[in-house]
Amino acid sequence: MEVDPRMKPLRSPRLAHLLLCLGLLSCAWSHAAEAQTVRVGVYANEPKIFADASGQPTGILGELLQAMANEEKWQLQTVPCAWQQCLQLLQEGEIDLLPDVAFSEERARLMDFHQVPSLFSWSQLYSHEELRLHSVLDLRGLRIAALEGSIQYQYLQSLLDSFGLQAQMIALSDLRQGFAMVHDGDADAVVANQLFGDYHVANYRLSATPIMFQPAQLFYATPKGENRNLLEAIDRHLQNWQASPGSIYFQVLQRWSGEAQRRSIPVLFWWGLALLAALLTLAIGGSLLLRRQVADKTRHLKASEARLNTILDSVEAHIYIKDPQLRYQYANRKVCELFGRTVDQVIGHTDADFFDSETAQALGINDRRVLAGERIENEETNRDRQGRNERTYFSVKLPLRAADDSIYALCGISTDITEHKKNLEQIHQLAYYDALTGLPNRRLLLEHLQFALARSARSGREGALLFIDLDNFKQLNDTLGHDMGDLLLQQVSSRLLDQVRLEDNLSRLGGDEFVLILENLDPEPQAAIAIIEQVADKLLRALARPFELPGYSHSGSASIGVALFSQPYDKPEELLKHADLAMYEAKAAGRNTLCFFDPRMQEALAARATLEHELRRALSEGQLLLHYQPQVDEQGELLGAEALIRWRHPQRGLVPPGEFIPLAESTGLILPMGRWILHTACRQLAAWADDPQRAELTVAINVSARQFHHPDFVADVLTALKETGAAPHRLELELTESQLVQDIEALIDKMGQLKAHGVRFSLDDFGTGYSSLSYLKRLPLDQLKIDRSFVHDLLDNASDTAIVRTILALGQELELRVIAEGVESEAQRDALLRLGCRHFQGYLYGAPQPAEQIGAHGRATLALHLGSA
Structure with missing residues (x-):
């Protein structure tokens, strides 16, 4: 035992010797009474831990452990072992303490660690300087030595796999063996912790490469559930030492940090x-x-x-x-x-x-x-x-x-x-990420998609692109405002992220459109499709749950289109387009569902684009015209006619409205088309006013929801009446029940403005929608129209009879005229008469025909219908 040189000498040598002997005997007895034998696993990993000539642990962690043992009265018993053997002995309880163990979640399940890291390090590659390694990509085809069972070995192997690099990993039982192999040319590079590498690199004439990875915190480890007192003591000493710059902790680090270079005299x-x-x-x-x-x-x-x-x-x-x-x-x-x-x-x-x-x-x-x-x-x-x-x-x-x-x-x-x-990070964030949700934007999506396609081509594994579009998002934006819409998009983003795997790639394409890239799917088509359907079902169910917005609970859904990587495409943008097409098919199929891309969709898209181009030409070249279907009273006297739009195509002849009206709605062409119909019908109304036999006819126009909610609609109607000279009280505008669910207050306001000028209103297809009676009594209506679907089965279906009777009774109570459309037989007419209906329209009284063929006697009502006859 060394005597502390700082102790002051006693004045009496004899007394000093006596006290010293008593002290030595006391210490020896106390040590013998309280000493705890600690079996320490020691392997060669200079300068952190190795055994000295006497077999005791030395190096940075060895000296620190010796210092702790002196204070805690531990008796250290060295157990020499190779690294993999040390780990095995620790788990089997054959050793009590193992220094120099990097923490990982996997190891934490097998062994216990203290809290304060004993040392910090990282992994680095070492090689001959002539090899010039600069990045992981330079490791292709090389022989790389690493300690068997180490985190470095596993991490580097997975890193090479993620880059698709082929390299030979050589398992080592001793790190010095790896340095010797690189020195002798049996390996190209060796991976080691930085402290060991910098300590030995000069001996083997190697140099450190710029390839560093996996910073690690190093600890002493004990068997799972054992020796908790050892870990607590280690934490206590490390915490005290690391808080004091002059402690033994920093002295040991300084001593083992490398050979001090002798200062040369300039x-x-x-x-x-x-x-x-x-x-x-x-x-x-x-x-x-x-x-x-x-x-x-x-x-x-x-x-x-x-x-x-x-x-x-x-x-x-x-x-x-x-x-x-x-x-x-x-x-x-x-x-x-x-x-x-x-x-x-x-x-x-x-x-x-x-x-x-x-x-x-x-x-x-x-x-x-x-x-x-x-x-x-x-x-x-x-x-x-x-x-x-x-x-x-x-x-x-x-x-x-x-x-x-x-x-x-x-x-x-x-x-x-x-x-x-x-600033660069902010620029990168703005350039590649969506500011609202933080998800990758379209630019980064296309980059990720290109890499995903390349990986799929190399591995032979299937992949998929899911195009996710929220249903009826525009309606929420228009009614509650864009701020509420932004909050919904943020919640949607969060829910989608909760449902996808870490390796999946979710992006926001724009608006309410999201794109999910799934990789590494089964190459067998049916198995891949089954997985995709499971993922899509999870997404749809997550988005179907109500979203809690400030003061409002929103229930929504989404439509998903899928394009597989294995389907033919020329570039990533085309695959994205395929998924987009499939998404529209999902919407057409009723929304809140999934649809896979089929090449026939591309053909339909091309036909749709051609039809849209030709429809635009039809508007500019005057190919559109109006036909009129008579409306009569119970005596068969002509009251008016409903106007139906027709398209006289130069090559195809008359095109049914069912083929081009939905296209006009989706492309916005319904607005200029609606203005044309409004002005044309008003001109016809003015022309009939100059004919004594037709002067009493009125005109009713069935207006689309998009046209009615346009800010300029009231002004357009009043301008058409003024320019054509048509009488406002002979113009009747028809609305559908679906229009009543969108901003009812604005609808009532516009109807009131036009009603003040004498314009009449009719509710078309009554009974097929979801009208609220509380709204119905507030609308300034003049007429209800019984939908043709109720008239068609009137003779055979008791339910239809009850509905017609109810509509007639409602019209009577609200003092509204009721007209039945789609009357094609005398039996239907007679049944309607028995129920109390007095106004009719249908093929029984005449098919749609040019205006000049409409009868010139009695009164008539002219209605414009934007749908099919």
């Missing part, structure tokens, strides 16, 4: 001595002239140094010089401001006095490379002593050489690029 120093000798000789000779010259030169040197310091202090960069022991020898104003110290307080200190241990360690690695003769340019991330105030610098460091080419110091210039990095 050549200029010897020249200075020679100059001093010459000056002394001249002084002895009493040369006053030379002393004057020396004084002048000194003044010039000081002036030059002052000017140089002024220049360096004015530069907006951190400029410094460090000696071989990495102590600051010069620091400009920016360096002093960074540290919050004066120049005198900076000179002679190392980075460990100004930065946290991790930063100081990283800076030391770069600095030692420069002192070895390398010029480096790279980014460095620094934190203060408390691990806060993180800043990023672009540093250029180069060695300073003496006249004999020896390196006596390094010079560094570091520029703070923290804000520049943040």
Whole structure:
């Protein structure tokens, strides 16, 4: 046992010896009574842990453990083992403590760790300098040695697989074996923790490559559920030591961080001595002239140094010089401001006095490379002593050489690029991510899709593109506002992310459109489709749950279109288009469902595009016309006619409205088409007013929901009446029940404005929608129309009879005229008469015909219908 040299000697030697012996006996007895034997697994991993000549653990973690053992009265029993064997012995309980274990979730299930990391490290590749490895991509085809069973081995193997790189992994039982294999040419590179690699690299004439990965926290580990007291003691010592810069923890780190380089004496120093000798000789000779010259030169040197310091202090960069022991020898104003110290307080200190241990360690690695003769340019991330105030610098460091080419110091210039990095990150975020949801945008989606397609082609695995579009999102946006719509999109994004795997790629294409990329699916089509359907079903069920918005609960759904990677396509954008087409098919199939792309969809799209082009020409070239179907009373007297739009195609003849009206609705052509119909019908109404036999006819126009809700609709109607001279009280506008569910208050307001000018209103297809009677009584209506579907089965279906009777009774109570459409037989007419209906329209009284063929007697009503006859 060593006696602490700091102990003061006692005045009586005999008494001192006696007390010393008693102390030794007391310590020995206490140790024997309380010592705990700790079996420590030791493997060769210098400088962190290895066995010394006496078999005791040494190295950084070994010495720290010895210090803890001395204080805790542990009796350390070394158990030599190879790494994989050490792990096995620990799990079997054959050893009590294993140093130098990197934490991972998998290992935490098999063994216990303390809380405070004992050491920080990372993995690095080492090779011959001639190999020039710069990135993971350079490892293709190489032989790479790594410790068997280590996290490094598993991580590097998965990293190579993720890049699709073929490389030979060589399993090692000892890291020195790997360095020897690279030295002898039996391997191209070896992966090791940085501390071990930097410690041994010179012995094998290898160099560290820029390929670093997997920063790790190192711990002492115990068998699962055992030796909790060991871990608690280790945490207590580490926490106390790491809080004190002068503790044994930092002394051990300093001692094992690498061989201190002997500071060489600069050549200029010897020249200075020679100059001093010459000056002394001249002084002895009493040369006053030379002393004057020396004084002048000194003044010039000081002036030059002052000017140089002024220049360096004015530069907006951190400029410094460090000696071989990495102590600051010069620091400009920016360096002093960074540290919050004066120049005198900076000179002679190392980075460990100004930065946290991790930063100081990283800076030391770069600095030692420069002192070895390398010029480096790279980014460095620094934190203060408390691990806060993180800043990023672009540093250029180069060695300073003496006249004999020896390196006596390094010079560094570091520029703070923290804000520049943040700006670049913000620019990247704006360029590649959606600002509302944070998901990748269309630009990044196409990049991800291109990589996914390439991976699928290499692996032979199937992939899929899911195009997700919310149903009726525009309705929510229009009624509740865009702010509420944005909140819904954010909630939708969150729900979708909760349903997908980490490896899946979810993007927001724009508006209410989202795209999901699924990869690595089964190459067998039916199996892949089954998985896709499961995923889509999860997404649809998640989006069907109500969304809680401020003051409003929204229930919605989505339509999903799917395109498989294996389907033919020319470029990624075309695959996206295929999924988009399939999504529209899902909407056409009733929404809230899934649809896979079929090549026939492409043909339908081409036909639709052709039809849209021809319809636009029809509007501009006057190919549209109106036909009229008579309306009569119970005596068969002509009351009016319903106008039906027709398209006289140059090649196809008359095109049924059912083929082009839905297209006009979806493309927005319904607006110019509706204006044309309005003006044409009003002109016809004005023309009949000049004919005494037709002067009493009125015109009713069935207006589409999109046209009615347009801001200029009221102005368009009044302009048409004014320009044509048609009588407003003979114009009747027909609405459908579906229009009543969209902004009913605005609808009533517009109807009231037109009603004030005499325009009449009729509710078309009554009974087929979801009209609310509370709304119905508020509408300024003049007429209800019984839908043809009730008339068609009137003779055979008691339910239809009951519905017609109810509509007639409702019309009577509300003082509204009721007309039945679709009357094709006398039996239907007679049944309607028995129920109380007095107004009719249908083929029994005449098919749709040109205006000039409409009868010239009695009164009639002319109605414009945008759907099929």
